[in-house]
Amino acid sequence: MNNDFLNIGDLLMESLKKYDKIVICMEGCVMAIQLIYFSGTGSTQKVVRFIGKQWQEKVYEYDLSNPHIARHVFSHQDLCIVGVPSYGGRVPTIAIERLKQFQANQTPVILIVTYGNRHYDDTFIELKDTLQPLGFICVGAMAIVCEHSIVHEFARGRPNTKDFEYIQSLVETLKRDLHPIEVPGHRPYKIFRGGLKPLVTSQCTKCGLCAKLCPVEAIDLQHLETTNESLCISCMRCISICPFKARICDDKQVEATRMKIQKVCTIDKQSELIGGSLC
Numbered sequence: 001m002n003n004d005f006l007n008i009g010d011l012l013m014e015s016l017k018k019y020d021k022i023v024i025c026m027e028g029c030v031m032a033i034q035l036i037y038f039s040g041t042g043s044t045q046k047v048v049r050f051i052g053k054q055w056q057e058k059v060y061e062y063d064l065s066n067p068h069i070a071r072h073v074f075s076h077q078d079l080c081i082v083g084v085p086s087y088g089g090r091v092p093t094i095a096i097e098r099l100k101q102f103q104a105n106q107t108p109v110i111l112i113v114t115y116g117n118r119h120y121d122d123t124f125i126e127l128k129d130t131l132q133p134l135g136f137i138c139v140g141a142m143a144i145v146c147e148h149s150i151v152h153e154f155a156r157g158r159p160n161t162k163d164f165e166y167i168q169s170l171v172e173t174l175k176r177d178l179h180p181i182e183v184p185g186h187r188p189y190k191i192f193r194g195g196l197k198p199l200v201t202s203q204c205t206k207c208g209l210c211a212k213l214c215p216v217e218a219i220d221l222q223h224l225e226t227t228n229e230s231l232c233i234s235c236m237r238c239i240s241i242c243p244f245k246a247r248i249c250d251d252k253q254v255e256a257t258r259m260k261i262q263k264v265c266t267i268d269k270q271s272e273l274i275g276g277s278l279c
């Protein structure tokens with residue numbers, strides 16, 4: 001047996017059994033940092049990478065927006081950091097489907113939810129409910145405010161330099177006090193009826209980048225002028241990556257969304273550590 005490894009999973013299971021709060025010092029213990037994320041327009045990826053680097057330079061990555069992502073089994077010697085954006089206060093369905101391809105073995109996991117300054121509602125509890133049966137143990141969670149990927153005026157430019165400094169301080173706190181946690185949210189989860197579907201304009205040069213990068217293959221390379229709306233998950237990836245700004249959301253629909261959420265979005269929220277002790 002290799003004593004250099006601290007078996008975090010076993011410690012956590014013990015703590016769960018005893019209903020005792022456990023404080024785990026990560027300093028000096030050997031772990032692989034595993035980043036697993038879904039990110040439509042790049043904010044969640046940026047945040048998860050930043051948080052991972054606060055532990056170790058060397059990290060492994062699993063991008064859930066890749067339809068051909070390889071399966072993996074994580075061990076108790078891994079520390080996983082799982083990040084998703086909140087869509088309508090929920091975990092994007094495709095992220096749940098792809099997470100279920102993974103397995104864990106008492107693997108500690110930190111949950112990261114990014115959201116566009118409105119609210120994350122039931123995203124944490126849904127993410128925890130997805131990961132726990134797979135063998136993960138939730139030992140930390142953070143809610144991070146990012147620019148709203150539909151209504152960009154909300155939290156525009158965030159996370160900015162100040163946010164990253166703050167996130168760094170949150171990670172330092174988290175590192176000193178990893179333990180099994182409860183997360184906020186309700187069951188049954190909030191109903192999310194889906195978002196806006198991107199439109200294609202005459203600016204389209206048929207370069208095909210959107211089709212290649214669509215997380216759900218909703219754009220056919222042979223028919224770039226349309227989007228398969230039954231597959232589209234409204235992640236806004238195609239709009240954000242188009243070099244010619246040829247894919248857009250209908251202005252009126254964006255305005256309607258803006259009006260609906262503006263009251264709760266205008267005051268800038270702060271990123272936060274989430275979760276009470278499971279004691």
Ligand SMILES: Cc1cc2nc3c(=O)[nH]c(=O)nc-3n(C[C@H](O)[C@H](O)[C@H](O)COP(=O)(O)O)c2cc1C
Binds near residue numbers: 039045085116149150
């Ligand atoms: C379909 C959809 C639904 C969203 N729902 C919410 C929401 O309920 N609350 C919120 O604050 N932000 C919401 N947002 C904003 C995103 O959660 C936020 O911009 C997130 O950081 C995007 O991450 P990404 O760049 O990794 O895709 C939504 C965005 C999309 C595309």
